[in-house]
Amino acid sequence: MTHDASLAEDKLAVAETIYHYALGIDTKDFDLYRSIFADEVEIDFSSYEGSSVVEPSLLAGDQWVRRVQPLFVGLAATQHTMTNPLAVIDGDSATCRM
Structure with a gap:
């Protein structure tokens, strides 16, 4: 795999992590x-x-997660919108701004 392909995969993994944050909290899938x-x-x-x-x-x-859970279980619906993730990969570390 080329460096560019590996970097693209890492950035996608960061974005998917952020999307899982939103999906998990909005669907109350706390696992x-x-x-x-x-x-x-x-x-x-x-x-x-x-x-x-x-x-x-x-x-x-x-x-x-135990602290956050009670804030959401009583809500009928929530919608976290995560847009324009800008991930910076540095070796085994990553940061992301939205």
Whole structure:
């Protein structure tokens, strides 16, 4: 496989991870939602307007899903729209802006 093909596959994998985030939360498939997170996640709402959180926090992936789940189970529907993922691949690491 060429470097360009490998890079394209990596970028597609990042985009699909983001799409699985939206699909998991919107369909309340919390196993799918959990599958996209590492065993430890850094959660940062410090830039969210109105948030009292000033520092990022580290949580277990399972703990994060347990915190999020009650926010969505009572909702009839949600629709997360994920557009224009711009992934940057650096070896075994990737970042993505949307």
